[in-house]
Amino acid sequence: MTFAIVVGRFYEDLAERLVDGAQEELAAAGSGTADVFDVPGAYELPLAASYAADSGRYDGVVCLGAVIRGETDHYDYVCGEAARGIQDVQLRSGIPCAFGVLTVDTMEQALERSGGSKRHTGRDAARAVLTMAALRERLR
Numbered sequence: 432m433t434f435a436i437v438v439g440r441f442y443e444d445l446a447e448r449l450v451d452g453a454q455e456e457l458a459a460a461g462s463g464t465a466d467v468f469d470v471p472g473a474y475e476l477p478l479a480a481s482y483a484a485d486s487g488r489y490d491g492v493v494c495l496g497a498v499i500r501g502e503t504d505h506y507d508y509v510c511g512e513a514a515r516g517i518q519d520v521q522l523r524s525g526i527p528c529a530f531g532v533l534t535v536d537t538m539e540q541a542l543e544r545s546g547g548s549k550r551h552t553g554r555d556a557a558r559a560v561l562t563m564a565a566l567r568e569r570l571r
Contacts, residue, residue: 432490432564434465434557437479439496439532441472448545449495449531452553457493460561465493473498473532474509477516484526490568491526491560495553497533497541510534527563531556 436453440446450467457465466489470479473496483492494517500506513532521528531552535541543549 432462432561432568433488434462434491434493434560434564435483435489436465436467436493436495437476437483438467438469438494439472439474439476440469442497442499442541445497445533445541445545446495448542449497449533449553449556452546452551453493453495453531453557456554456557457561460557462561472496472509473513476513476532477520480517480520480528481524484520484524484528489526491564492520492528493531493553493556493560494528495531495556497535497545499533499538499541500536506534525567527560527567529556529559529563531559 438446476494480492480494483489498509517528517530533541544552
């Protein structure tokens with residue numbers, strides 16, 4: 432199977448950590464290296480996921496990024512629309528798209544969830560796409 436990773440690069444260090452974890456998970460499953468497509472931030476992930484899903488080249492799309500709460504409502508809009516958009520893409524296209532976007536209050540929380548002592552969101556998103564792509568194949 433072939434996979435794509437679309438990643439919001441607003442927080443470059445976090446993006447790299449998430450991509451590394453996703454790539455490691457995909458490689459461990461025997462899927463090789465995924466194609467990586469960069470976008471400015473989490474808000475752009477649904478459109479990039481749509482491009483990848485509609486290309487016919489991929490069995491799944493891992494969507495990665497980070498949104499850290501600030502002092503305004505911007506966080507709520509970006510998180511909600513990114514999640515809704517990614518869900519819309521997978522329901523419309525039938526191609527699994529994982530929501531691997533950190534939605535946290537602090538940079539410390541983001542680091543913990545991208546290779547620290549908490550769960551690794553990049554790995555978790557890749558695992559979800561692998562599981563759903565296998566289910567899709569099994570039910571064909």
